[in-house]
Amino acid sequence: MRALWAVYKRETSLFFRSTVAYAISCALILFLGILFSSMVANANLNNQSPYAQQLIPGDQVITYSLGTLTFLMFVIAPLLTMRLLSEEAREGTIEVLLTLPMSEASFVVGKFFAAWTFYTFVLLLTLIHVLLLLAIGTRPDAGLVFAMYLGAWLYGGAVLSITMIWSAVTEDQIVAAFLGAASILVLYLADQVAGLVQSQPSLAPVADFVRELSLNAHYENVLLRTGVIRAADVAYFILLMIACLFITTIIVGTRRWRAN
Amino acid sequence: MIDVQQLVKRYGDVTAVKGISFTAESGQVTGFLGPNGAGKTTTMRILTGYTPPSAGRAIVAGFDVFENSMAVRQRVGYLPENVPLYRDMSVQDYLMYVGEIRGLAHRRARATAVLKRVSLEQRSHSLIRTLSKGMKQRVGLAAALIHDPEVLILDEPTIGLDPLQVLELRDLVKELGQHHTVLFSTHILSEAEQVCDKVVIINRGTIMAQGAPTALRGELERGGRVLVRVLGDHDKLLTIVRAVPGVLDAELAVDGVIATPDNPDQDPRPALAKAIVEAELSLIELRPLAVNLEEIFLEITRNEASLSQPMSEMDTPITVEGVS
Numbered sequence: 001m002r003a004l005w006a007v008y009k010r011e012t013s014l015f016f017r018s019t020v021a022y023a024i025s026c027a028l029i030l031f032l033g034i035l036f037s038s039m040v041a042n043a044n045l046n047n048q049s050p051y052a053q054q055l056i057p058g059d060q061v062i063t064y065s066l067g068t069l070t071f072l073m074f075v076i077a078p079l080l081t082m083r084l085l086s087e088e089a090r091e092g093t094i095e096v097l098l099t100l101p102m103s104e105a106s107f108v109v110g111k112f113f114a115a116w117t118f119y120t121f122v123l124l125l126t127l128i129h130v131l132l133l134l135a136i137g138t139r140p141d142a143g144l145v146f147a148m149y150l151g152a153w154l155y156g157g158a159v160l161s162i163t164m165i166w167s168a169v170t171e172d173q174i175v176a177a178f179l180g181a182a183s184i185l186v187l188y189l190a191d192q193v194a195g196l197v198q199s200q201p202s203l204a205p206v207a208d209f210v211r212e213l214s215l216n217a218h219y220e221n222v223l224l225r226t227g228v229i230r231a232a233d234v235a236y237f238i239l240l241m242i243a244c245l246f247i248t249t250i251i252v253g254t255r256r257w258r259a260n
Numbered sequence: 261m262i263d264v265q266q267l268v269k270r271y272g273d274v275t276a277v278k279g280i281s282f283t284a285e286s287g288q289v290t291g292f293l294g295p296n297g298a299g300k301t302t303t304m305r306i307l308t309g310y311t312p313p314s315a316g317r318a319i320v321a322g323f324d325v326f327e328n329s330m331a332v333r334q335r336v337g338y339l340p341e342n343v344p345l346y347r348d349m350s351v352q353d354y355l356m357y358v359g360e361i362r363g364l365a366h367r368r369a370r371a372t373a374v375l376k377r378v379s380l381e382q383r384s385h386s387l388i389r390t391l392s393k394g395m396k397q398r399v400g401l402a403a404a405l406i407h408d409p410e411v412l413i414l415d416e417p418t419i420g421l422d423p424l425q426v427l428e429l430r431d432l433v434k435e436l437g438q439h440h441t442v443l444f445s446t447h448i449l450s451e452a453e454q455v456c457d458k459v460v461i462i463n464r465g466t467i468m469a470q471g472a473p474t475a476l477r478g479e480l481e482r483g484g485r486v487l488v489r490v491l492g493d494h495d496k497l498l499t500i501v502r503a504v505p506g507v508l509d510a511e512l513a514v515d516g517v518i519a520t521p522d523n524p525d526q527d528p529r530p531a532l533a534k535a536i537v538e539a540e541l542s543l544i545e546l547r548p549l550a551v552n553l554e555e556i557f558l559e560i561t562r563n564e565a566s567l568s569q570p571m572s573e574m575d576t577p578i579t580v581e582g583v584s
Binding site: 010014091092094095 | 271305308309310311312330333334336338340342344345346347348349357358360361362363403
């Protein structure tokens, strides 16, 4: 725990000091901001009613902007995590860390929490959209907004943990980023695949299984659109994180058996 | 204290360490000596709990490195060969970070103390990437010392330093050796001779010799071979040397004649000197062979190389074991 906390503090402070992390979050916030204002402006234009502001679909605007943020995570998550473990291997600092009295798990989990903290920070920045909607008199449904943010938060943690695996596998950050992006897309699109497979009646159980694996089936279709917080969805994301961090820990541990 | 017994490390088909045994006492500096690729780093990585052994046992500070890895890691300070450090941290922050992972109380005081120890206190707020090679080496050493470990394992700490820094580091290692168990690897033999209380010579994963540098030297000198040089004709010298009583055999070397006595404990030099002077040759050098570790080392590795050709690698028992 003590070691995990030490690793977490170091990595978090690195995130908040790194230009790359700020560049990524600036670009993201700018992009989402343009999207947000054009949606609000359009809704305003199309309404001729004197009570126009009440007709701005606040829930939809938040759904759309959070949906875009989470979709873009397939690029952002690998960029945030690619350095975390591959750099330690390349610089050789992992040799020092693995000879300190600290388990591989605290090392991996500390780094993961740091990345998740930075993501949480970026996610909280988008709350400005909710505040702006409130300021112009639109009242998005509080429960729905909470569910959407909880969903986006869990989704972010899950994709960050997926990309951590690749950072442990390779010493090359670019390779780690590409493989991370690819694996997120595969899980993201899994429900589309399930849809295709479903047309074959004999494969229906396979389709169900693939759908349950997909990120979207647990996020976009439930939390983001309906605001229903199902235990199964929350469990899916938490288990996905635990599984990915476990695999990452094992991979870091295999370094002890390798020649270098 | 370090106690290694029949330690083996295999990487796939390659056996990097082939059943070595040695001990390193506390309050001593033990030199781990060998050419590049001899298995020094692999052995040290096993002793620090970085990599598990394939067979054999290693007890470090009273704990088995495999079964009680955490206990060992708490008691060992390790400086890896290429001194990996976080380039983007300041010296002080790095030491505090290592201290925090180790769960030290009074980290700031400890960091200040070890920085003073390695005389780097003025640079405590510099980023590590701005430091010179020698300073980085000292930061690595400070990090290895921060928890005042029982056992200190230093993998080639003097590599890449300028001559003055090398001297400073050797003095520091010697000093540390008074209170800790220090295992110190190097491929520079004179360094081991100056710094170490005990030397373990390793080559191709096997121990070739071990003991105090002086005992090791004595042992090889007692083999008794003597180099004789005169001005002029060495062929004539060869016949004279062969005729000296107590000389078993003599051979021509590049720059003189090497005489082997029948009795290793009997120094043939007085008799040789007398015979040469009587033959009216001008004697310019008469000394025992293998006077320093350099020569012992070359001798051992050369013997091994020439003998291992016809035999398989595993059964070349050219060790000078039993010196301790």
